[in-house]
Amino acid sequence: MGSLAERNGYDVGLHLLDRQVLGADDRPVGKVDDVELLLDDGGALVPTALLLGLPALLPRFGPRLGSGLARLHRLVREAAADQDLPLVVDFDLVEEVASDVRLSEPSPRLLHRMAHERADDPRRCRVGDLLGLAVRCAALPRHSKVLDLRMVGSPNGSGEHRVAALLVGPGRPGALLGYDRRSEPGPAAVAAVIHWLHRHARVVELGEGVEIDNEAGEVRIRAGTSLAPLRG
Amino acid sequence: MKRYFAVLLGILTAIGGFVDIGDLVTNAQVGARFGTSLAWVVLMGVIGICVFAEMSGRVAAVSGRATFDLVRERLGPRIGFLNLVGSMLVTLLTFIAEIGGVALALQLVSSVHHVLLVPFVAVAVWLVLWRAKFSSIENVLGLMGLALIGFAVALWQLGPDWGGLAAGLSPAEKPGAEGWATYAFFGVALFGAAMTPYEVFFFSSGGVEERWTAKDLGVMRANVLIGFPLGGVLSVAIAASAATLFLPAGVAVETLGQVGLPVAVGLGKIGLAIVVLGFFAATFGAACETGLSTGYSLAQYFGFPWGKFVRPREAAGFHLILLVVTVIAAGVLLTGVDPIMVTEVSVVFSAVALPLTYFPILVVANDPDYLGEHVNGRLANLLGVVYLLIITIASLAAIPLMVVTSMGQG
Numbered sequence: 120m121g122s123l124a125e126r127n128g129y130d131v132g133l134h135l136l137d138r139q140v141l142g143a144d145d146r147p148v149g150k151v152d153d154v155e156l157l158l159d160d161g162g163a164l165v166p167t168a169l170l171l172g173l174p175a176l177l178p179r180f181g182p183r184l185g186s187g188l189a190r191l192h193r194l195v196r197e198a199a200a201d202q203d204l205p206l207v208v209d210f211d212l213v214e215e216v217a218s219d220v221r222l223s224e225p226s227p228r229l230l231h232r233m234a235h236e237r238a239d240d241p242r243r244c245r246v247g248d249l250l251g252l253a254v255r256c257a258a259l260p261r262h263s264k265v266l267d268l269r270m271v272g273s274p275n276g277s278g279e280h281r282v283a284a285l286l287v288g289p290g291r292p293g294a295l296l297g298y299d300r301r302s303e304p305g306p307a308a309v310a311a312v313i314h315w316l317h318r319h320a321r322v323v324e325l326g327e328g329v330e331i332d333n334e335a336g337e338v339r340i341r342a343g344t345s346l347a348p349l350r351g
Numbered sequence: 352m353k354r355y356f357a358v359l360l361g362i363l364t365a366i367g368g369f370v371d372i373g374d375l376v377t378n379a380q381v382g383a384r385f386g387t388s389l390a391w392v393v394l395m396g397v398i399g400i401c402v403f404a405e406m407s408g409r410v411a412a413v414s415g416r417a418t419f420d421l422v423r424e425r426l427g428p429r430i431g432f433l434n435l436v437g438s439m440l441v442t443l444l445t446f447i448a449e450i451g452g453v454a455l456a457l458q459l460v461s462s463v464h465h466v467l468l469v470p471f472v473a474v475a476v477w478l479v480l481w482r483a484k485f486s487s488i489e490n491v492l493g494l495m496g497l498a499l500i501g502f503a504v505a506l507w508q509l510g511p512d513w514g515g516l517a518a519g520l521s522p523a524e525k526p527g528a529e530g531w532a533t534y535a536f537f538g539v540a541l542f543g544a545a546m547t548p549y550e551v552f553f554f555s556s557g558g559v560e561e562r563w564t565a566k567d568l569g570v571m572r573a574n575v576l577i578g579f580p581l582g583g584v585l586s587v588a589i590a591a592s593a594a595t596l597f598l599p600a601g602v603a604v605e606t607l608g609q610v611g612l613p614v615a616v617g618l619g620k621i622g623l624a625i626v627v628l629g630f631f632a633a634t635f636g637a638a639c640e641t642g643l644s645t646g647y648s649l650a651q652y653f654g655f656p657w658g659k660f661v662r663p664r665e666a667a668g669f670h671l672i673l674l675v676v677t678v679i680a681a682g683v684l685l686t687g688v689d690p691i692m693v694t695e696v697s698v699v700f701s702a703v704a705l706p707l708t709y710f711p712i713l714v715v716a717n718d719p720d721y722l723g724e725h726v727n728g729r730l731a732n733l734l735g736v737v738y739l740l741i742i743t744i745a746s747l748a749a750i751p752l753m754v755v756t757s758m759g760q761g
Contacts, residue, residue: 140654
């Protein structure tokens with residue numbers, strides 16, 4: 120398999136989240152602390168922006184620890200009322216995703232603070248909110264969660280981007296460490312352990328049988344929806 | 352000439368791992384109590400740090416990403432943060448100890464009490480971190496640190512019973528007065544010191560500072576293969592010269608002055624002067640290494656500009672961190688706490704930081720997205736997995752051993 124750029128499809132959690140963002144002038148801008156998704160009119164989940172800064176990072180620490188830390192952050196940064204919203208980098212500015220995320224413009228004046236209306240828009244959500252959502256499905260073990268989101272399109276290309284499938288299974292998001300992809304063989308011993316730990320993980324295409332319910336904080340997969348094994 | 356200076360990054364990195372203030376004293380203590388029966392642990396540590404420093408250096412050279420970038424990227428924000436806290440504590444405690452160590456080295460020369468010297472040392476360290484070029488830090492302190500080779504010369508001049516020293520290399524030659532738990536505690540402490548996580552933070556970030564590319568992989572490997580074995584040799588030379596002088600007499604080593612005593616006996620005043628210069632350079636170098644590492648790891652976790660290759664104005668957050676940690680270090684030392692004691696406490700936090708640092712390095716070193724054709728070969732993977740197991744065992748054993756042996760007293 121070729122490099123990320125040549126591949127059609129990538130995993131948001133693995134290939135995009137937590138990578139270093141560099142401006143066109145090579146200066147570090149920040150980390151991809153979260154990614155914003157938009158539920159468009161056709162019902163597809165489309166990535167619209169990279170979110171940067173502590174307001175994007177802290178909620179990813181989980182419901183309890185994350186909200187505690189976020190409260191602490193607001194307390195410290197009370198002087199600036201808009202500081203509880205993350206910085207936004209539009210997805211169109213992403214030029215290349217490799218071991219870092221390179222933008223097409225130099226770093227100064229690149230970032231803007233997310234507007235309140237945008238933050239409250241019910242059609243928008245964050246990858247960090249979707250990862251770790253409980254999955255209800257008769258064919259999967261009881262404690263299954265959303266482990267990663269699989270995208271179509273190359274992060275470098277301009278073409279279509281949307282979430283095509285969910286990686287679901289028991290365990291924690293990020294714990295696959297990239298071993299679900301054939302391109303990352305790793306030390307055989309580590310790969311074998313990770314594969315064994317995630318032997319129940321499956322890929323499910325987004326479509327009729329899959330309902331993402333942000334309100335209830337769960338994903339329901341109807342019985343009979345086809346679940347593909349991770350590799351192959 | 353420049354080509355020879357290119358390996359000084361590895362030497363400076365190794366100095367911070369093998370012969371910083373805590374290890375200078377620990378090595379001599381180990382020699383005085385256990386002879387050379389723990390030298391095999393140092394050898395094991397040298398191989399381990401070579402394996403992982405080479406991987407992290409390779410990732411840094413090919414992709415430009417330093418170690419804490421990898422930690423955050425593979426472990427995610429939560430576990431990455433746990434590692435950040437653990438390794439920041441190790442690095443900060445060691446930084447505090449090194450500033451105290453520089454003061455102790457100056458106390459040997461000036462007879463002024465080290466607490467009085469601490470504020471001046473702290474200001475000097477901060478000025479170097481703020482103003483000096485990365486390559487000057489590396490060249491000056493790396494070269495001066497080589498003065499510690501005086502221990503190897505002194506060992507030769509002391510004329511030890513070489514056969515006895517060689518026979519003592521076996522773990523079975525542990526002196527009967529010492530228990531196995533204490534032996535294991537010092538073994539874990541030496542291994543942990545050899546593989547201490549800030550070495551890879553500093554080495555990989557240093558590679559980025561030096562603007563290594565895939566073409567510099569040879570230079571990077573030369574750094575690894577010269578620097579760390581040299582650190583191991585210095586470490587064993589200190590232990591062996593202490594073993595020669597102190598073990599027969601049953602003298603316990605407590606202070607930095609006693610560490611230098613075998614050199615004074617073997618080589619006289621000049622030798623002692625050279626070695627004290629080495630103490631100064633090694634502790635000052637380790638202070639720079641750990642100080643910069645705190646800034647590197649925080650900046651790489653949160654993604655803001657870092658390093659000495661950008662102008663201080665552009666990396667304001669990074670330089671602010673350096674200032675804050677220096678003030679904290681001076682404040683802690685002014686309470687009169689023993690700097691050597693501080694490094695011993697840091698072992699606890701190493702237990703968290705070690706596995707969480709080396710595991711993501713091993714995983715990413717296999718990722719073609721990062722390394723393309725330069726991914727790990729079979730040997731690197733085999734050694735990486737074996738050492739990951741050893742590191743995990745050592746980490747799990749560290750705290751119980753510390754409690755059982757009262758930090759090696761029992």
